[in-house]
Amino acid sequence: MRIADEVSGWYRSSARDLPWRRDEFHDRYGAWGTLVSEFMLQQTPVARVIPHLAAWLERWPDPAAMATASPADVVQQWANLGYPRRALWLHRAAIEITERHRGDVPRDVDALLALSGIGDYTARAVATFSFGDRHPVVDTNTRRVIARAVEGRSQPGAASRRDLLAMAELLPESAAESAVFNAAMMELGAVVCTARSPRCDRCPIQGTCAWVAAGRPDTGDARPRQARYEGSDRQARGAVLKALRDAAPDGVALDAVIHDWVDAPQRDRAIHSLIGDGLAEASDGMLRLPR
DNA sequence: AAGGCGTGGTG
DNA sequence: TCACCAAGCCT
Numbered sequence: 170m171r172i173a174d175e176v177s178g179w180y181r182s183s184a185r186d187l188p189w190r191r192d193e194f195h196d197r198y199g200a201w202g203t204l205v206s207e208f209m210l211q212q213t214p215v216a217r218v219i220p221h222l223a224a225w226l227e228r229w230p231d232p233a234a235m236a237t238a239s240p241a242d243v244v245q246q247w248a249n250l251g252y253p254r255r256a257l258w259l260h261r262a263a264i265e266i267t268e269r270h271r272g273d274v275p276r277d278v279d280a281l282l283a284l285s286g287i288g289d290y291t292a293r294a295v296a297t298f299s300f301g302d303r304h305p306v307v308d309t310n311t312r313r314v315i316a317r318a319v320e321g322r323s324q325p326g327a328a329s330r331r332d333l334l335a336m337a338e339l340l341p342e343s344a345a346e347s348a349v350f351n352a353a354m355m356e357l358g359a360v361v362c363t364a365r366s367p368r369c370d371r372c373p374i375q376g377t378c379a380w381v382a383a384g385r386p387d388t389g390d391a392r393p394r395q396a397r398y399e400g401s402d403r404q405a406r407g408a409v410l411k412a413l414r415d416a417a418p419d420g421v422a423l424d425a426v427i428h429d430w431v432d433a434p435q436r437d438r439a440i441h442s443l444i445g446d447g448l449a450e451a452s453d454g455m456l457r458l459p460r
Numbered sequence: 461a462a463g464g465c466g467t468g469g470t471g
Numbered sequence: 472t473c474a475c476c477a478a479g480c481c482t
C-alpha cells in the first residue's frame with residue numbers, strides 16, 4: 170500500500186512523455202496501438218521503438234489491415250528493431266484477431282495469451298494499459314524494483330511466474346489505481362532503479378527500500394547470462410536477413426548471400442534456420458523474404 | 461526449463 | 472574497451 174502510493178505519486182508528477190501514454194494515441198489506434206507498441210518493446214529499448222511505431226500504425230492502422238500484408242512486407246517494415254521473429258508473430262496475431270475476434274483485440278487475458286507472440290507480460294500489459302483492468306504487469310523493471318525494495322537484493326532472480334504473485338500483493342484495490350501503479354513500477358525501474366547505476370538519491374521509496382536499508386549489499390546475480398553475440402549464429406542470421414531486406418523484393422542469389430562471411434558452415438546454418446523460422450524462402454536459386 | 465533469438469547504446 | 476543491458480517469447 171505504502172509503496173503503491175509513493176511510486177504512483179512520483180509517476181504522476183514525473184513520468185516521461187511517451188507516445189503510447191498520450192490520450193490521442195489511444196483514441197486513434199485503440200488496443201491495437203498498445204499491442205503493437207508492446208510487441209516492439211519486447212527487448213528493444215524505448216528510444217529505438219519510438220521512430221518505428223507511428224510509421225507501422227499509419228501503414229497498418231488495425232489488425233485487419235495487417236492481416237492482408239505479406240510476411241515480406243512485415244519483416245521489411247520491422248527493419249532493424251531486432252528479433253525479427255516478433256514481426257512474424259505480430260502478423261500472425263493480427264490474423265488470429267481477425268479470424269477469432271472479428272478484428273477486435275480481445276480484452277480477456279486468456280484470449281490474449283492464446284495469440285502468437287503474447288506471453289504473461291504482453292497479455293497483461295494490453296489488458297491493463299488499454300482496457301484498464303486490474304492485473305499484475307511484470308517486466309524486467311518491475312522485477313528489479315521488487316527485488317530491491319521488498320526483498321533487499323541487488324538484482325532479481327531468473328524470471329518466474331511467482332513474480333506475478335509478488336506484484337499482485339502490492340496492487341491497489343481499484344483497477345484505475347492499479348493500472349497507474351503498474352506503469353509506475355516499470356517507469357521507476359527504467360529511469361531510477363536501473364540495473365547498473367541506480368539513482369537512489371532520486372528514488373521516491375528510498376526511505377522504505379529494503380536494499381537501501383541493508384546498505385545496498387551485492388547479493389549476487391543468478392540471472393542467466395546472454396551469450397556472446399560477436400561470432401555467433403545470431404550475428405550470421407542478422408547479416409543474412411539484412412542482406413535480404415536490402416535486396417527486397419527480388420532477393421539475393423543463394424550462392425552470393427553474405428559471400429564474404431568467413432565461417433561458411435555458419436552462414437549455411439543461418440540460411441537454413443531462417444527458412445525454418447519462416448523469415449526467408451528459397452526458390453530458383455534465390456533467397457528472399459517470405460511471400 | 462535452459463537456451464536461442466538482433467541490434468545498438470552505454471557505464 | 473567491451474561486457475552488460477534492453478516494456479520477452481518460444482520450444
